[in-house]
Amino acid sequence: MNELLRKFPRSMESLLDILHAIQDADPQHHLSDExxxxxxxxxxxxxxxxxxxxxxxxxxSRMPRGRHIIRLCESPPCQLLGGETLxxxxxxxxxxxxxxxxxxxxxxxxxxxxxxxxxEGPAMMxxxxxxxxxxxxxxxxxxxxxxxSDATR
Amino acid sequence: MQPGSRAxxxxxxxxxxxxxxxxxxxxxxxxxxxxxxxVTQVVREKRPSAEITAEIKRSGLRGRGGAxxxxxxxxxxxxxxxxxxxVCNADEGEPGTFKDRLILEGDPHKLLEGMMLAGYxxxxxxxxxxxxxxxxxxxxxxxxxxxxxxxxxxxGDAVLGSSFAFDIEVKKGAGAYVCGEExxxxxxxxxxxxxxxxxxPYPGSVGLWKKPTVVNxxxxxxxxPAIIARGADWFRGFGTASSPGTKVFQILGDxxxxxxxxxxxGTPLRTxxxxxxxxxxxxxxxxxxxxxxxxxxxxxxxxxxxxxxxxGAKERGGVLGSGAILVLDEDASVVELLHGILRFFRHxxxxxxxxxxVGASVLVTLxxxxxxxxxxxxxxxxxxEVARTMQATSLCPLGQSPxxxxxxxxxxxxxxxxARMAKPCGxxx
Numbered sequence: 001m002n003e004l005l006r007k008f009p010r011s012m013e014s015l016l017d018i019l020h021a022i023q024d025a026d027p028q029h030h031l032s033d034e035x036x037x038x039x040x041x042x043x044x045x046x047x048x049x050x051x052x053x054x055x056x057x058x059x060x061s062r063m064p065r066g067r068h069i070i071r072l073c074e075s076p077p078c079q080l081l082g083g084e085t086l087x088x089x090x091x092x093x094x095x096x097x098x099x100x101x102x103x104x105x106x107x108x109x110x111x112x113x114x115x116x117x118x119x120e121g122p123a124m125m126x127x128x129x130x131x132x133x134x135x136x137x138x139x140x141x142x143x144x145x146x147x148x149s150d151a152t153r
Numbered sequence: 154m155q156p157g158s159r160a161x162x163x164x165x166x167x168x169x170x171x172x173x174x175x176x177x178x179x180x181x182x183x184x185x186x187x188x189x190x191x192v193t194q195v196v197r198e199k200r201p202s203a204e205i206t207a208e209i210k211r212s213g214l215r216g217r218g219g220a221x222x223x224x225x226x227x228x229x230x231x232x233x234x235x236x237x238x239x240v241c242n243a244d245e246g247e248p249g250t251f252k253d254r255l256i257l258e259g260d261p262h263k264l265l266e267g268m269m270l271a272g273y274x275x276x277x278x279x280x281x282x283x284x285x286x287x288x289x290x291x292x293x294x295x296x297x298x299x300x301x302x303x304x305x306x307x308x309g310d311a312v313l314g315s316s317f318a319f320d321i322e323v324k325k326g327a328g329a330y331v332c333g334e335e336x337x338x339x340x341x342x343x344x345x346x347x348x349x350x351x352x353x354p355y356p357g358s359v360g361l362w363k364k365p366t367v368v369n370x371x372x373x374x375x376x377x378p379a380i381i382a383r384g385a386d387w388f389r390g391f392g393t394a395s396s397p398g399t400k401v402f403q404i405l406g407d408x409x410x411x412x413x414x415x416x417x418x419g420t421p422l423r424t425x426x427x428x429x430x431x432x433x434x435x436x437x438x439x440x441x442x443x444x445x446x447x448x449x450x451x452x453x454x455x456x457x458x459x460x461x462x463x464x465g466a467k468e469r470g471g472v473l474g475s476g477a478i479l480v481l482d483e484d485a486s487v488v489e490l491l492h493g494i495l496r497f498f499r500h501x502x503x504x505x506x507x508x509x510x511v512g513a514s515v516l517v518t519l520x521x522x523x524x525x526x527x528x529x530x531x532x533x534x535x536x537x538e539v540a541r542t543m544q545a546t547s548l549c550p551l552g553q554s555p556x557x558x559x560x561x562x563x564x565x566x567x568x569x570x571x572a573r574m575a576k577p578c579g580x581x582x
Contacts (some may be wrong), residue, residue, distance in 0.1 A: 011344075012343060012344035012345070013342065013343060013344055014344065015344030015345075016324070016325065016326070016327055016341065016344060017324075017325060019327070020286065020325060020327065049345075052345070052346055053344060053345055053346055056329065056346040056347060056503075057286075057326070057327030057328045057329050057347070058327070058328035058329065059286045059287070059326075059327040059328035060327055060328075071287075074497075075248035075249070075447075075493075075497060076248050076249070076443065076447065076479060076490055076493040076494055076497070077248055077249045077405050077406060077477075077479050079493050080406050080407070080479065080481070080485065080490070080493075081406070112287065112328070113246060113248070113328075113330055113497065113500070113501065114246060114247070114248040114249065114250065115287055116245060116250065116251035116254045116287075116288065117251065118248075118249050118250075118251060118403060118405045118411070118477075119251070119403065119405060119411040119412050119413065120411075121405070121411075125287065128289045
């Protein structure tokens with residue numbers, strides 16, 4: 001943890017970057033109490049300030065999440081193109097509701113505001129990658145592909 | 154409206170001129186395409202900084218983030234001081250908007266040059282690009298462009314060997330629509346919750362770290378190099394008298410060819426939808442369009458001749474906003490569209506001020522009653538009334554915005570709302 005923190009200047013300006021870095025490095029993609037404490041100590045800031053920032057932004061999670069995070073766009077352009085039914089398809093395939101993590105720890109299902117992929121909507125983001133022009137078949141094949149590449153790792 | 158039945162419409166590209174034509178990760182290709190020409194000339198000739206601001210003022214360039222405030226005037230309001238900042242607002246989050254992403258990913262050096270010229274004009278030596286966290290590729294590309302520009306001598310303590318110092322840093326957001334509001338964005342760079350500040354004071358006098366700060370949108374800054382290189386008169390040759398230049402529009406939804414195009418300001422809405430968007434999908438009829446994103450206006454067929462520039466749109470009950478144009482065909486429901494927008498505002502309300510926090514929630518409750526057929530006759534009026542109260546009392550544009558889609562939707566599609574109120578959900582629009 002300290003090695004990770006040392007890359008950043010000891011200023012509150014670094015806080016969002018630090019929280020991103022901690023979360024990206026964590027296998028469960030979340031911000032634990034210990035991590036937030038370490039960030040506060042490193043910055044010489046009150047823990048309350050660090051927690052205040054960490055709980056404001058939707059990309060940060062205080063709860064442990066799965067190895068892969070699926071974010072389906074729920075903004076009006078994607079909804080108009082059938083985004084809402086895709087959420088049901090994802091929820092059924094993964095066996096979780098929005099905000100939940102599958103028991104095997106593989107996936108967390110989330111919704112997101114506009115991903116800026118509206119010309120290819122409906123769109124979703126799996127980890128760092130955006131997939132557009134989604135249909136039921138495409139959603140299921142993307143998930144299957146992620147499962148396959150996990151299995152061969 | 155048959156797709157392909159008319160000659161392909163022609164774009165007028167200024168900010169997107171190099172997108173798709175150069176390798177965005179190559180400094181040399183960007184330079185060959187004209188990048189850093191304007192700033193090189195300005196620095197070499199030691200042009201007075203006031204001249205740069207004056208040129209931008211004369212050009213009539215207005216903020217492309219949506220508000221349309223004159224950019225040169227904003228720059229001239231920057232308070233005196235030793236330390237000032239240029240902040241590029243790349244927190245693109247307005248639903249249906251991806252114009253800034255195209256510039257960030259397609260021609261990042263153009264944006265960097267625009268920031269350098271802004272820094273030169275107002276006397277700032279540090280710039281920040283605040284990019285929303287979901288834009289992974291944009292973040293990588295702009296960071297590479299900064300590294301390359303630094304190595305190439307364009308950024309640093311002595312820009313091109315001159316006495317002008319300017320450097321740029323990327324700041325990654327973390328998922329908050331409200332951070333597109335300039336003071337929230339500043340708070341976020343400072344490592345805090347993205348709560349908007351009270352204005353005044355404006356960022357031009359008290360901004361980042363309490364220093365004078367210019368906050369400009371990506372598309373705005375990307376116009377600056379061409380204006381300085383070719384002059385204000387050249388720029389005024391495009392668009393309308395009160396909105397010179399071009400605008401990037403995103404034509405989406407029920408159209409044949411959803412896409413982004415850069416055209417002259419004042420291009421009629423009909424041309425954008427029919428000539429560029431390919432017309433309504435599957436031969437259907439046009440019903441409505443949401444202009445400018447969630448904080449936008451919902452207009453009907455009567456608005457198709459609307460000239461799409463800041464004043465032309467406003468005069469006819471529309472709005473330019475971010476340039477997003479979400480098209481609905483005859484089968485789509487305005488009630489459902491508005492409900493989606495109101496859910497968005499409820500989710501994105503930051504919770505700092507009471508009118509927005511409570512109001513955004515009440516709006517969804519009322520809208521839910523309307524769409525499920527459980528509303529009483531007064532509920533539609535209450536929807537408007539609550540939004541109007543939010544407009545009058547909220548701290549920032551987020552809470553002030555829902556009135557716009559609500560009022561325009563109710564004005565143009567009252568019958569659909571009333572029909573829906575008398576029927577259960579799913580019984581037709």
